[in-house]
Amino acid sequence: xxxxxxxxxxxxxxxxxxxxxxxxxxxxxxxxxxxxxxxxxxxxxxxxxxxxxxxxxxxxxxxxxxxxxxxxxxxxxxxxxxxxxxxxxxxxxxxxxxxxxxxxxxxxxxxxxxxxxxxxxxxxxxxxxxxxxxxxxxxxxxxxxxxxxxxxxxxxxxxxxxxxxxxxxxxxxxxxxxxxxxxxxxxxxxxxxxxxxxxxxxxxxxxxxxxxxxxxxxxxxxxxxxxxxxxxxxxxxxxxxxxxxxxxxxxxxxx
Amino acid sequence: xxxxxxxxxxxxxxxxxxxxxxxxxxxxxxxxxxxxxxxxxxxxxxxxxxxxxxxxxxxxxxxxxxxxxxxxxxxxxxxxxxxxxxxxxxxxxxxxxxxxxxxxxxxxxxxxxxxxxxxxxxxxxxxxxxxxxxxxxxxxxxxxxxxxxxxxxxxxxxxxxxxxxxxxxxxxxxxxxxxxxxxxxxxxxxxxxxxxxxxxxxxxxxxxxxxxxxxxxxxxxxxxxxxxxxxxxxxxxxxxxxxxxxxxxxxxxxxxxxxxxxxxx
Numbered sequence: 001x002x003x004x005x006x007x008x009x010x011x012x013x014x015x016x017x018x019x020x021x022x023x024x025x026x027x028x029x030x031x032x033x034x035x036x037x038x039x040x041x042x043x044x045x046x047x048x049x050x051x052x053x054x055x056x057x058x059x060x061x062x063x064x065x066x067x068x069x070x071x072x073x074x075x076x077x078x079x080x081x082x083x084x085x086x087x088x089x090x091x092x093x094x095x096x097x098x099x100x101x102x103x104x105x106x107x108x109x110x111x112x113x114x115x116x117x118x119x120x121x122x123x124x125x126x127x128x129x130x131x132x133x134x135x136x137x138x139x140x141x142x143x144x145x146x147x148x149x150x151x152x153x154x155x156x157x158x159x160x161x162x163x164x165x166x167x168x169x170x171x172x173x174x175x176x177x178x179x180x181x182x183x184x185x186x187x188x189x190x191x192x193x194x195x196x197x198x199x200x201x202x203x204x205x206x207x208x209x210x211x212x213x214x215x216x217x218x219x220x221x222x223x224x225x226x227x228x229x230x231x232x233x234x235x236x237x238x239x240x241x242x243x244x245x246x247x248x249x250x251x252x253x254x255x
Numbered sequence: 256x257x258x259x260x261x262x263x264x265x266x267x268x269x270x271x272x273x274x275x276x277x278x279x280x281x282x283x284x285x286x287x288x289x290x291x292x293x294x295x296x297x298x299x300x301x302x303x304x305x306x307x308x309x310x311x312x313x314x315x316x317x318x319x320x321x322x323x324x325x326x327x328x329x330x331x332x333x334x335x336x337x338x339x340x341x342x343x344x345x346x347x348x349x350x351x352x353x354x355x356x357x358x359x360x361x362x363x364x365x366x367x368x369x370x371x372x373x374x375x376x377x378x379x380x381x382x383x384x385x386x387x388x389x390x391x392x393x394x395x396x397x398x399x400x401x402x403x404x405x406x407x408x409x410x411x412x413x414x415x416x417x418x419x420x421x422x423x424x425x426x427x428x429x430x431x432x433x434x435x436x437x438x439x440x441x442x443x444x445x446x447x448x449x450x451x452x453x454x455x456x457x458x459x460x461x462x463x464x465x466x467x468x469x470x471x472x473x474x475x476x477x478x479x480x481x482x483x484x485x486x487x488x489x490x491x492x493x494x495x496x497x498x499x500x501x502x503x504x505x506x507x508x509x510x511x512x513x514x515x516x517x518x519x520x
Binding site: 116 | 305308309310330333334335337338339342344345346348349350351352361362364365366503
C-alpha cells in the first residue's frame with residue numbers, strides 16, 4: 001500500500017516535471033502546442049465553468065452572510081458581516097470551493113477523455129505519429145487550468161461578495177456604501193493573493209491528477225470509469241491537503 | 256538481385272508477466288515489398304508489430320528500422336524515424352474529438368510548415384485514394400467501421416511514409432471493402448514503392464497481396480517464404496492454418512493442464 005502510494009506519487013511528479021520541461025523547452029525546439037489547442041482548453045476549463053462557479057459562489061456568499069449575521073446581531077455588530085464574507089471568501093472558500101467544482105467538472109472530463117483515448121489506441125496512434133502525448137495533450141490542459149483557475153477564483157470572490165452584499169443590504173438593512181467600504185477596509189492584499197496562489201497550486205493538482213489517471217487507464221469502459229472516479233477523489237483529497245499546508249505556510253510559518 | 260533490408264529483427268523476445276509472447280523472432284524485410292505476417296490470435300503478431308513501430312521495447316534482441324537500431328535511439332532521432340513510418344490500427348484509432356479532415360491533416364499540421372491550402376489539397380488527395388473524398392467535415396462517430404479504417408489508412412499515409420504497418424486491415428470489413436483495402440495496399444507498394452508490413456489472418460488477403468509471408472506460432476517464426484511456397488509447405492501447422500481446419504497439430508485449447516483433473520477438483 002505504502003509502496004504503491006510512493007510509486008504513484010513519484011510517477012505524478014515525473015509527469016509534472018515532464019510537463020514543465022515541455023513548457024520551458026518546447027518553444028526553443030519549435031514543439032510548443034498550437035495556441036488554438038490551448039485556447040480551446042481554456043474555454044472548456046474556464047468559460048464553461050462560469051455558470052456553476054457563479055451559483056456555488058453566489059449562494060456561499062449568501063449563506064456566510066446569513067450565518068454570521070445570526071451571531072453578530074447579538075452583539076449589535078451587524079456591519080462586520082461585510083469583512084467576514086469578503087475575507088473568508090478571498091482566503092478560503094473562493095479558492096477551495098471553486099477548485100472542488102473544477103476538479104469535479106474539468107478534472108473528471110480530462111481523466112475520462114484521456115482514458116478513452118488510451119483504451120482505444122489513440123494515445124498509441126499519437127506516439128507512432130511522433131507526437132508526444134504529454135506535449136500534445138497534457139501541456140494545453142495544464143496551462144489552461146493554471147491560468148483559468150485563478151481567474152475563476154477572482155470571479156467567485158466577486159460574486160460571493162455580491163451575494164453577501166445582497167443579504168447585508170436587503171435583509172440586514174445595512175447602508176450599501178458602508179458595506180462596501182467596510183469590506184475593503186478589513187480585507188488585506190494578502191488575503192487575495194494567498195487565495196490566488198492556492199488556486200494556482202490547485203490548478204496544478206487538478207490537471208496533473210486528471211492527466212495521470214487518464215494516461216494510466218487500463219482495460220476498457222470499466223477502466224475509464226475507474227480512473228475518472230479516482231481522479232476526482234484524489235483531487236479532492238489533495239486540494240484539501242494542500243489547502244491546509246498552504247494556510248499553515250502563509251499564516252503560521254513566520255511567527 | 257541484392258535487395259536493401261529495410262527492417263531487421265534479430266531474435267526479439269518479449270514477456271508479459273510470466274507469459275512469453277515473443278520467443279526470439281528474427282525477420283528481414285526488404286524495401287518495397289509487401290510482407291505479410293500471419294498467425295492465429297494470440298500468437299504475438301500484433302505484439303511484434305508494436306515492437307517494429309517502437310511502441311514496445313523488446314526484453315532482448317535487436318530491431319533495426321531504416322538502418323537505425325531502435326533501442327539505442329534518443330527521442331529526437333526516434334521522432335525523425337517515426338515520421339517515416341505510418342501505422343494503420345486495427346480499431347482505426349481515429350481521434351474522435353476531431354473531424355475526418357483534421358484527423359488526416361494532423362501529422363501534416365504538426366510536422367510540416369505547409370500552407371493551409373496545400374494541406375487541404377493533400378487531405379483531398381489522400382481521402383480520394385481511400386475513396387472518401389468529401390467526408391472531411393464528418394466526425395469519426397458518424398462513419399461506419401470500414402470507413403473509419405480507410406480514414407485511418409489515409410492518415411497513416413499522410414506524410415508519405417517509407418514503411419506502412421497494417422494491423423489487421425481487412426478484419427471486420429465486408430468482402431468488397433476488404434478487396435478495396437487489399438488493392439490499396441498493393442497500389443501503395445507498387446506505385447509509391449512503400450514497404451508494407453501487414454499483420455492479418457485473412458487468408459484471401461494474404462495470397463492476394465503478399466510478396467513474402469511469415470507464419471508466426473507461439474512467438475516463433477514457423478516459416479518464411481513466397482506465398483506459393485507457403486501454400487505448398489510441408490509443415491502441417493502451416494497447412495492447417497491455411498485450410499482453417501480445426502483438427503491438426505495446432506491446438507485450439509490454450510490450457511496445458513488436464514481437463515478432467517481440473518473439473519473434478
